[in-house]
Amino acid sequence: MICGRVWKFGNDIDTDVIIPGRYLDNYSPKHLAKHVMEGVDIDFHSKVSEGDFIVAEKHFGIGSSREQAVIALKAAGIRVLLAESFARIFYRNAVNHGLLPLVCPNCSEVFETGEKICIDLEKGIIFSSEKPEKKLDFQQLPTPIARIVEAGGLINILKSEIQEPSKK
């Protein structure tokens, strides 16, 4: 079970909004976190805290392939992303960094900013911790993708694959 506080966003949150191109010359996660979501909420970095969730409407992460979008969200403390849909490359980047992206229709209609919600990965449900009757199903990750997230990201999987042959 993973629980966290909700920050809600709308449709079409693109990667230029998540982390604008002008900040991409500095790869430090801390630097990137300072500007996360600046395009829609300039103070977001000072409000978000460790373990928080994002709940968004459709098309979260459209646009550029910049992995810094995921690095910035993760460094700012975001642990779980719930959205009605995710853009393809952003989704890959989130999975590869072990940041859980869950597709959850209607999530933005049901949950509110500031609300604490919990995710039961085994049962495939999300519910409000204060009002457990407020609950939703989400789409379970396909097995090969769940394996990457569970390992904490693609790097951990590659580590074992790359280092094993050299031991032989």
Added chain:
Amino acid sequence: MSEMTVCEKILSRTSGQESVRPGEIIEARPDLAMSHDNTYLVYRSFKEVGASRLKDPSSIVVVLDHRAPASTVNSANTQRFIREIVNRLGIENFFDIGTGICHQLLIERGLVKPGMLILGTDSHSTTYGSIGAMGTGIGATDMASVWSKGSLWLKVPATIRVEITGATPKGVFAKDLALILVGKLGVMGADYCCIEFYGEYISNTSISERMTLCNMAAEAGAKSAIVPSGSGSKDNLSIQSCSIPDKNATYLTSLRIDSQTAEPIVAVPPSVDNVVSVRSVEGTKIDQAFLGSCTNGRLDDLAIAASMLNGKKVRSSTRLIITPASSEIYLAAAKEGILEILVRSGAVVTNPGCGPCLGAHQGILADGETCISSSNRNFRGRMGSRDAEIYLASPATVVASAIEGKIADPRRYLE
């Protein structure tokens, strides 16, 4: 064996499987793997994995184009670091600042061949489909997988068939058709899908215009966009045969764009699928016009600009920034007298590269400014201030607007 689309054939070849189905997750070995200024992030993940050498150095390409030349001390340090690792890892296909934009270079230098699988750490890697290859955008850690073990996990996309009917009327270009397509599909209408382009327009159009269409397919979320080919490279027939679909391949859906009746289009900020006719927003005052990017910075684009600007001036209230997509294009434009016309008209012609498209340098927008751009994204804050607005249009519409200082219909400037 089941009948397959181009993407399915390419992914079945590169995953070593007899056939693949949409939705299946496979491990594919790309024929080429390109990263740009974000190569630093690729290397960071590559080191973290514990790898020290590239699985297949000949398939790796590195291009410095996003901040070319370096715009800050940080980017200068990053680029110096990338040059060091390119040397250390033995990457021969390295293109330093000023050579051009990655997608333009890979095609121009003949690295891309029909039927190839090309992975790039850039969302507009779909551009390679213009010559029958499957190009798709990935992240930097994804690329570390390719660098270290030569392969990457990919989901097999379903394919959408798009037919573009015939020759366009005056003033309508591939960019207008691409915006119409994104408008029809929506920003994620082709998410996780491949597009195959067909029709009389496609058969008769140039590689440059095909590049514009395949490039912009990324704005509808497409994983890849392909003009099925078969002509072009004579070597490696087994790879090339993948660039034509099987006769009875299965398509998710099909779509038709009636190009004969199309008119000049703009995408209104802040979304690429927010498309309207140029007529409906004519007169909107602009501060900057940008002609360039991997979408529209080629010789034909610069030539149209020169034909429209010959003897005319860019409006004094407006800046026109022109960025050729590669040094080859820059040289050809110089040789043909195009550059002289552009500079005399008052345009600022920069060195080849991505230019101001991603808001890193060479024409950042001030608070409250409006820009009309031949590039591919009009998101909030994309080209600088989060309070600036970006309209996307064809090179001809961009140039007509620069002449008038407001969004203008290009047809009155074209013969």
